[in-house]
Amino acid sequence: MLTSKNMTNRQIAELLIDVAAAHQLVDPKTYKFQIIAYNRAASSVEHATSELKDLWDDGKLDSVPGIGKSIAGHLSEIFSTGKSRHFEQISKGIPVEVFKLMELPGIGIKTAIKMVKEESKTEIKKKLDEVNKIRNKNKRHLLPYAQKIASELTKWLLDDLNCKNVQVLGSLRRKVATIGDIDIAVATNNPVKTIEHFVNFPKLQKIIEKGDKTASILVPGGVSVDLLVSSVDSFGSALQHFTGSKFHNIALREYANKLGYSLSEYGIKKKKSKKETSASTVNKFRDEKSFYNFLKLDYIEPEIREGTDEIKASMNHTLPKLVEVGDLKGDLHIHSNYDIETSHDLGLSSMKDLVKKANELKYEYLAMSEHNPSKSKHTEAQIVDILKRKREKVEQLNYSLSKTKNNSVKKVFNSLEIDIMPDGLLPVSGVGLQTLDFAIVSVHSSFRLKRNEMTKRVLSALAHPKVLIFAHPVARKINQREGIDLNWEQIFEFCVKNNKILEINSSPARLDLPDLLVRDAVNAGVKMSINTDSHHLDHMDGIGNGVSVARRGWCEKKDIINTMSLEKFKEVIQ
DNA sequence: GCCGTTTTCGGCCCGACTGTTTTCAGTCG
Numbered sequence: 222m223l224t225s226k227n228m229t230n231r232q233i234a235e236l237l238i239d240v241a242a243a244h245q246l247v248d249p250k251t252y253k254f255q256i257i258a259y260n261r262a263a264s265s266v267e268h269a270t271s272e273l274k275d276l277w278d279d280g281k282l283d284s285v286p287g288i289g290k291s292i293a294g295h296l297s298e299i300f301s302t303g304k305s306r307h308f309e310q311i312s313k314g315i316p317v318e319v320f321k322l323m324e325l326p327g328i329g330i331k332t333a334i335k336m337v338k339e340e341s342k343t344e345i346k347k348k349l350d351e352v353n354k355i356r357n358k359n360k361r362h363l364l365p366y367a368q369k370i371a372s373e374l375t376k377w378l379l380d381d382l383n384c385k386n387v388q389v390l391g392s393l394r395r396k397v398a399t400i401g402d403i404d405i406a407v408a409t410n411n412p413v414k415t416i417e418h419f420v421n422f423p424k425l426q427k428i429i430e431k432g433d434k435t436a437s438i439l440v441p442g443g444v445s446v447d448l449l450v451s452s453v454d455s456f457g458s459a460l461q462h463f464t465g466s467k468f469h470n471i472a473l474r475e476y477a478n479k480l481g482y483s484l485s486e487y488g489i490k491k492k493k494s495k496k497e498t499s500a501s502t503v504n505k506f507r508d509e510k511s512f513y514n515f516l517k518l519d520y521i522e523p524e525i526r527e528g529t530d531e532i533k534a535s536m537n538h539t540l541p542k543l544v545e546v547g548d549l550k551g552d553l554h555i556h557s558n559y560d561i562e563t564s565h566d567l568g569l570s571s572m573k574d575l576v577k578k579a580n581e582l583k584y585e586y587l588a589m590s591e592h593n594p595s596k597s598k599h600t601e602a603q604i605v606d607i608l609k610r611k612r613e614k615v616e617q618l619n620y621s622l623s624k625t626k627n628n629s630v631k632k633v634f635n636s637l638e639i640d641i642m643p644d645g646l647l648p649v650s651g652v653g654l655q656t657l658d659f660a661i662v663s664v665h666s667s668f669r670l671k672r673n674e675m676t677k678r679v680l681s682a683l684a685h686p687k688v689l690i691f692a693h694p695v696a697r698k699i700n701q702r703e704g705i706d707l708n709w710e711q712i713f714e715f716c717v718k719n720n721k722i723l724e725i726n727s728s729p730a731r732l733d734l735p736d737l738l739v740r741d742a743v744n745a746g747v748k749m750s751i752n753t754d755s756h757h758l759d760h761m762d763g764i765g766n767g768v769s770v771a772r773r774g775w776c777e778k779k780d781i782i783n784t785m786s787l788e789k790f791k792e793v794i795q
Numbered sequence: 796g797c798c799g800t801t802t803t804c805g806g807c808c809c810g811a812c813t814g815t816t817t818t819c820a821g822t823c824g
Contacts, residue, residue: 291797327813
């Protein structure tokens with residue numbers, strides 16, 4: 222159990238899992254609830270949107286759910302001294318290898334201890350190598366990749382004629398940014414045959430487990446697929462159960478408990494009182510809505526089933542009406558192939574083709590937002606010339622649109638995605654900016670500035686009156702690059718005060734703002750814009766990814782500016 | 796160890812599969 226003053230959230234989460242395991246070893250019965258608490262805290266830390274070290278600096282460690290007085294105290298000790306006496310005490314005598322071995326699937330602390338005691342040094346070494354391999358390989362998959370495998374499996378399962386319904390559930394249905402494994406439920410007349418069919422999937426690599434009701438296989442890319450079989454008349458409960466999240470289900474069951482019910486994938490039953498010996502009958506549900514309604518709850522959309530406060534809102538009938546793809550009236554971040562000698566990659570489709578695509582999507586407007594002309598290759602005067610030329614091009618396009626009938630697109634805006642330089646300045650002068658309808662700014666370099674510096678950098682760029690949108694604000698690339706470190710409270714406050722918009726970028730490797738920050742932004746009253754950042758007209762179909770992120774962040778239509786009509790949006794940029 | 800529309804005390808989800816200690820512990824989601 223290694224600790225240091227500068228632990229990242231990821232490392233702290235791992236530490237808390239180890240602490241939970243240590244309690245498990247010492248006495249699982251006595252520490253039953255501490256184990257739950259530490260594991261819960263670990264998961265919470267892993268998903269936190271600020272580094273705990275920063276929160277500790279600000280004295281806000283206990284703002285993280287699942288971290289109370291005690292854990293906050295231990296972490297505080299670690300941040301100031303590099304060590305925790307309590308964590309050292311509880312893990313005394315447990316070899317470090319034990320915690321590493323627990324990263325292997327199916328290995329808990331008891332098994333790991335046994336292995337270290339009984340197996341040879343070379344055997345252990347082999348297994349530790351395996352752990353490192355898993356660590357390197359075990360990246361979570363992007364949505365499109367997972368979706369492709371899931372649809373292949375769905376098709377395969379439907380080949381079995383006993384199969385009446387197949388649904389992809391779990392994190393894929395909740396539209397989490399990255400997918401660890403794939404969960405599928407089937408309604409079948411013949412569970413045995415259906416499971417047999419499932420494990421005969423042509424691309425199968427390995428059967429992990431196979432029982433009467435569930436099975437689990439490994440498919441190429443190291444993706445595991447869990448199958449749950451159900452009957453048609455209780456399929457609703459199965460959907461609910463397997464959609465999760467785990468924390469939503471736990472919260473839902475705690476809530477149901479208080480009403481005297483017990484929930485499972487089979488349905489809802491009245492809790493047995495101590496006198497009763499025979500099991501009570503199970504209420505079955507064909508669909509999810511009736512399942513939730515039975516518990517006096519409004520239906521909860523899958524994207525927000527994360528165990529935060531959705532059950533409370535459902536109970537009080539205050540759930541948001543989440544934004545939908547059909548609400549969008551335009552896409553404000555699109556790169557055409559019109560060559561303005563940009564600092565980063567140019568788009569691949571012509572403005573004309575992009576407008577045609579926007580027509581198909583029933584948009585009223587879109588914005589051509591290429592990267593700014595590269596600063597190193599041009600003088601300021603040249604940049605202004607280039608931008609004037611582009612303005613004319615867009616004006617021509619608008620003129621021809623005004624002459625064309627039956628197109629839904631009425632207006633193309635002239636925009637630009639401008640780099641925010643490390644010092645917060647923009648590589649386009651005031652004169653250049655005046656050629657634009659509005660500007661988008663974003664960070665494409667110097668990602669590692671300290672939080673205060675980075676916040677200052679971004680705010681100084683946002684301050685220019687022409688700047689409307691802060692694009693992919695976290696600047697992360699999933700599985701490749703961590704995001705930048707910003708003081709979000711300050712950013713949100715500035716945006717609200719000055720009518721600046723935060724982008725929800727739909728690119729599957731970005732999904733940025735991330736869902737949790739979207740939720741914070743909504744609560745702070747910040748308006749957002751869902752854009753595709755398309756570099757090809759086909760990318761414009763990906764808008765749904767951004768909409769999913771917005772939905773996970775509890776966005777309603779009113780929170781998203783590009784759901785506005787053209788007239789309303791024009792007012793915004795005035 | 797955390798947490799609160801019933802609680803600052805007294806609760807804390809529920810079931811499946813594996814392997815083996817044939818009645819359950821360990822692990823997982």
